[in-house]
Amino acid sequence: MDIQKLIEMGCPVRKYPKDSIVYEPGSQPKNIFFVKTGEVRMVTVNDDGKEFIQGIFKTGQYFGEPALLVDKPYLAFTIVSKPSEIVTVSKKNFINLIKTDAEYSMSLIKVLSNRLFYKSMMLEELANEKAEHRLLTIINYLFNDNPNGESLSVTRQDLADLTGLRVETVIREVKNMADKNLIIVKRGKIYKT
CATH class of the missing domain: 2.60.120.10 (Jelly Rolls)
Incomplete structure (x- = not known):
């Protein structure tokens, strides 16, 4: 509109x-x-x-x-x-x-x-108890909503609020996902691999 x-x-x-x-x-x-x-x-x-x-x-x-x-x-x-x-x-x-x-x-x-x-x-x-799976699902969804290939404009707090996880868990899991090359993290911003 x-x-x-x-x-x-x-x-x-x-x-x-x-x-x-x-x-x-x-x-x-x-x-x-x-x-x-x-x-x-x-x-x-x-x-x-x-x-x-x-x-x-x-x-x-x-x-x-x-x-x-x-x-x-x-x-x-x-x-x-x-x-x-x-x-x-x-x-x-x-x-x-x-x-x-x-x-x-x-x-x-x-x-x-x-x-x-x-x-x-x-x-x-x-319903899925695995934090990594929850986060990867929401990150992929947010990237589909943002097809320009830009970084996600969400904070770790936003990801916690979107997934029902604690911020500390999000921080740890984002680092683990980056170490596994599931996502790219540069200067605190999340990019698609």
């Missing part, structure tokens, strides 16, 4: 500082959100305060549509990871886009299907 088109439709753009919350679990969806610039993470938080990342949304991506489509409260926090500009699209405008823009509708189906695939993959991985 062309974000400029949304702005021309009159959808407001709001600036969010790092660590601000876009929406919280339990709140009723009224909008979906397109990231014009920046990055947002969707997380659930356990009773001990540990975050589990459900998704990361970057420039050009959007979030919040599943809850809006099924008219159910949000299940997770969305927290701004980097200072961001976010375009807010009302439910009425969003439904109108789906009805009138076939290309956008097909794109939405693909996005939702990819997210469903990711959730299914992660459920299977969380």
Whole structure:
């Protein structure tokens, strides 16, 4: 979806500082959100305060549509990871886009299907107790989502939050995977072999 088109439709753009919350679990969806610039993470938080990342949304991506489509409260926090500009699209405008823009509708189906695939993959991985396997699966998934061959722009903490592992385990396993030539690590960044 062309974000400029949304702005021309009159959808407001709001600036969010790092660590601000876009929406919280339990709140009723009224909008979906397109990231014009920046990055947002969707997380659930356990009773001990540990975050589990459900998704990361970057420039050009959007979030919040599943809850809006099924008219159910949000299940997770969305927290701004980097200072961001976010375009807010009302439910009425969003439904109108789906009805009138076939290309956008097909794109939405693909996005939702990819997210469903990711959730299914992660459920299977969380059942697997081997940390290396979990990490390799998420790293390969993230590389497939980033086909330019660039390094992954995730921290060790992000990998821990994505896999349900401890940061110390991630650090150790990333080093072990690099030693086994399963990944390349240069200056702390992860590259595909």
